[in-house]
Amino acid sequence: MNKKFNVPRGTSDILPKEVFTWEYVEKEARQLLRNYGYNEIRTPIFEKSELFVRSVGQTSDIVQKQMLNLSFQGFVEKYQFDEIGLDSGDVFKKLIENGWAEKISPTQIRLKSYLFEGKVIGEMKKVFEDDEVLDKILFPQYYTSLSLRPEGTASIVRAYIQNNFDRLERLSKFFYIGPMFRGERPQKGRLRQFHQIGAEAIGPESCSPYLDAEIIALSVAILKALGLSDFNLKLNSLGDEEDKENFSKYLKKELKPVSGNFCSNCQRRYRLNVLRVLDCNNKDCQAIVDGLDIHDAHLSDKSREYFKEVCGALDRLKVSYEIFPKLVRGLDYYTHTVFEISAPSLGSQDALGAGGRYSNLVSQLGGPDVDAVGFALGIERILLAMPKGDVEAGKLNVFIIALDEKSFLKAFALLHQLRDADVSGDMSYRISSMKSQMRLANKKGAGHVIILGEAEMQKGEVTIKNMESGDQAVESINNIKTIKNIILNQ
Ligand code: HAM
Numbered sequence: 001m002n003k004k005f006n007v008p009r010g011t012s013d014i015l016p017k018e019v020f021t022w023e024y025v026e027k028e029a030r031q032l033l034r035n036y037g038y039n040e041i042r043t044p045i046f047e048k049s050e051l052f053v054r055s056v057g058q059t060s061d062i063v064q065k066q067m068l069n070l071s072f073q074g075f076v077e078k079y080q081f082d083e084i085g086l087d088s089g090d091v092f093k094k095l096i097e098n099g100w101a102e103k104i105s106p107t108q109i110r111l112k113s114y115l116f117e118g119k120v121i122g123e124m125k126k127v128f129e130d131d132e133v134l135d136k137i138l139f140p141q142y143y144t145s146l147s148l149r150p151e152g153t154a155s156i157v158r159a160y161i162q163n164n165f166d167r168l169e170r171l172s173k174f175f176y177i178g179p180m181f182r183g184e185r186p187q188k189g190r191l192r193q194f195h196q197i198g199a200e201a202i203g204p205e206s207c208s209p210y211l212d213a214e215i216i217a218l219s220v221a222i223l224k225a226l227g228l229s230d231f232n233l234k235l236n237s238l239g240d241e242e243d244k245e246n247f248s249k250y251l252k253k254e255l256k257p258v259s260g261n262f263c264s265n266c267q268r269r270y271r272l273n274v275l276r277v278l279d280c281n282n283k284d285c286q287a288i289v290d291g292l293d294i295h296d297a298h299l300s301d302k303s304r305e306y307f308k309e310v311c312g313a314l315d316r317l318k319v320s321y322e323i324f325p326k327l328v329r330g331l332d333y334y335t336h337t338v339f340e341i342s343a344p345s346l347g348s349q350d351a352l353g354a355g356g357r358y359s360n361l362v363s364q365l366g367g368p369d370v371d372a373v374g375f376a377l378g379i380e381r382i383l384l385a386m387p388k389g390d391v392e393a394g395k396l397n398v399f400i401i402a403l404d405e406k407s408f409l410k411a412f413a414l415l416h417q418l419r420d421a422d423v424s425g426d427m428s429y430r431i432s433s434m435k436s437q438m439r440l441a442n443k444k445g446a447g448h449v450i451i452l453g454e455a456e457m458q459k460g461e462v463t464i465k466n467m468e469s470g471d472q473a474v475e476s477i478n479n480i481k482t483i484k485n486i487i488l489n490q
Contacts, residue, residue, distance in 0.1 A: 010184065010192030020393045025379060025386075026177055028225045029197045036218050038175040038199050043155040045179060046070060049147040055154035055361055057332025059273040066182040068148040068192070148181035152198045153333070153358070153374055154365075160202050161367035171203040171211075177379075189349030189381050197222065198355075200374035202362060207371035209306055212337040212357055213313030219341060219353050219375045220319055227387045231343045231352055234324035235314075237307035237336050238275075239299040241360060244335065247298035248274050258288050275328045281348075294325045303336060310337050333358040337373065343385040352385060353377030398487050399441035400427040403434060403453035411452045414462070414477065421484050441467065448487045452477075466490060 007013060014022055030040070049069060056062050149155055156174050165172045177197050184190050199218060201211050216233070223231060238244050251274045259270045262277065266285045269276040278289055296304060314321055321339070329338045338356035346352075355375025363369045398418060402411035408431055418425050426444060428437050434451075441449045451463040456477070464473045464486050471490070475482050 008192065010186035010190075012191070012193075017393060021383065021386075022379070025226060025382060026197075029177065029222050029377075030175075032218065032222050032225055033175040033197075033199060036173075036199075036214065036221075038173040038201075038218075041156060041159060041174040041176055042178070043149075043152075043159050043176070045181075046146045046148050047155055047158065049145045051154050051158055051365070052147055052150060055157065055331075055333050055365060056151065057273070059269070059276065060330055060332055062150045062182060062331070066150060066184055068150075068181045068183050070146045070148065150182045151180055151331070152176050152178070152196055152376060153200060153331075153361070156198075156200045156374075157202065157361055157365055157367065157372065161362065161365060166203060166368045166370055169203060170205040171201060173199070173201045175199040187349065189346055189378075189384055191380060195379040196376040197379060198374060198376035200372060202370060202372040202374075204368075204370050206373060207359070209309035209337075210313050212310045212373050213317060213319070215355060215373050215375050216310075216314060216321075216337075216339055217317045217319050219355065219377055222377060223341065223352060223382065226382060228343065228352070228382065228385055230345060231341050231385070233319065233321040233339060233341050234327050235311070235321040235337070235339045236324050236327035237296065237299060237303060237310075238328065238334055238338055238356075239303035240335055243298050243300055243303050244275070250298060251275065251277065251292075254292055255288070261288060273332070276330065278326045278328045279330050289326065296325065306336060329354065329356060333361040333364075335359040339375075341377075343381070346381060346385055349381065351378070352381050393445065395424075395445040395447060396426055397423045397446070398425040398448045398450055399437075399444055399446035400425060400450045400452065401434065401437040401441065402427065402431060403451070404431060407452040407454070407457050410457065410477065411450070414450070414452070414480075414483075417480050418484065418487075421480055423484050423487055450483070 033040075049067060052067060053063050058064075156176065160166075160172060160174075175198065177195070179193050179195050181193050183192055186192060199215065201215065216235075220233065238247065252270070255270060255274065255277065259267065262270060262285050263280065263282040266277045266280050266282070269280070277285060278294075280286065280289070296307075299307070311321070311323070327338055327340060328334075329340070334356045336357040336359065338354075340354040341352045342350040343352050344350060353375055355373070357371065357373040359371045362372055400411045400415050402408040411427060415425050415427050426446075428440055438449065446467060448467060449465050451465065456462055460477050461474050462477050462483065464475060464483065465471070473486050473490070475486065
């Protein structure tokens with residue numbers, strides 16, 4: 001027997017009967033996003049890996065463990081060198097001049113693994129006298145490879161910079177709906193391909209506490225419009241880069257005596273990005289962190305004032321929240337306001353959405369020095385938490401029943417005339433009994449059926465039956481306008 005294939009782990013097919021619910025979610029969200037002045041942007045689903053490394057952060061779980069990189073077969077070496085602006089000929093000429101040619105195989109991959117034997121890295125440095133060039137050779141995956149997008153913010157910022165939006169307007173408001181990819185261990189609510197509804201407000205005039213409040217209120221409004229009510233909003237402020245630095249120093253100092261008791265992940269986090277320790281799901285790590293006295297001491301007066309204004313604006317909009325000083329988020333780019341919305345009914349993967357301000361990302365990615373704030377909601381988790389059974393499946397306006405070969409040709413032509421006149425319709429492409437075709441019409445939820453048999457053909461008429469009331473009408477087969485009218489209005 002031939003091998004059958006299943007979807008890759010952590011992904012799923014969205015079947016036609018589910019698509020109606022997806023369309024409903026997307027329609028409600030689009031409507032609200034537009035009401036709030038956000039315009040849709042569609043970016044590629046893959047970008048240079050380096051974009052994500054430099055925005056989401058080298059030490060984040062996403063970059064460390066979850067990036068789905070695309071691999072190209074063939075020409076890897078040439079492609080990689082070209083992409084990073086190095087001429088492969090030059091690289092190897094330098095290697096030959098320095099007596100490396102005999103030592104290494106001229107394939108980039110081998111070169112890398114050879115160089116990884118630490119002892120030669122120092123010598124290589126002498127050859128290239130430029131850390132960045134060496135970095136590019138040692139870690140070409142970050143400079144040359146492409147990754148499926150793990151989130152939307154980095155791509156939107158890239159598009160903002162590339163298209164010079166700062167020269168076009170003082171504040172750009174974007175939204176996006178689409179798939180994201182993270183190589184996580186799949187479980188309920190945690191997928192490798194999932195979908196987000198997100199919004200980002202970027203520009204010289206985006207630094208306003210009212211915009212933070214708007215972004216938070218908008219994400220809440222979308223959830224409410226979809227019938228969700230049982231969720232909590234956690235809010236915190238990380239402050240600016242200097243405040244974050246102070247926060248890190250405080251945590252390093254406080255956690256030093258107990259850092260040996262952390263899980264192996266947090267031992268690394270403690271060294272590289274101590275804020276992440278606050279995010280760990282491990283119970284032992286959480287217990288250690290719970291013992292800390294974390295409040296807003298790291299915030300400057302200015303940052304504290306800003307956060308107070310965000311809270312005030314939310315109060316005015318009657319959005320309820322809980323200030324949660326341990327909320328730091330797992331992505332590097334945040335500054336000032338961060339928030340997370342969770343639904344207790346979802347169990348361990350309970351975050352419906354999250355977001356916050358990122359004051360420095362645009363400039364860090366080579367763009368102008370402008371602020372930004374945004375959020376993303378996870379569609380699959382919204383669907384898990386949404387009240388069931390509200391969305392009506394799409395229905396057909398009409399189902400045409402042909403009872404013999406001759407009527408079939410006429411029915412087929414009529415079906416196309418009606419479709420061209422914006423009536424949704426279908427038919428069976430095999431002639432069968434009236435009873436079985438009626439059953440099919442019912443299954444498809446057709447509002448009306450048109451019956452065409454020998455008698456109708458002789459008179460040049462069709463019988464139109466309302467499936468709900470049972471009312472019947474007879475009409476000339478050529479009178480498309482009247483047939484349409486009956487189907488759509490009676
Ligand atoms: P995030 O917290 O990584 O933030 O993801 C936002 C939401 O996407 C999560 O709350 C969750 O609902 C959903 N999500 C994330 N990973 C998965 C997964 N593996 N399976 C199913 N759903 C998932 C961001 O992505 C930021 N870009 C949000 C943002 C926008 N910040 C500023 N602007």
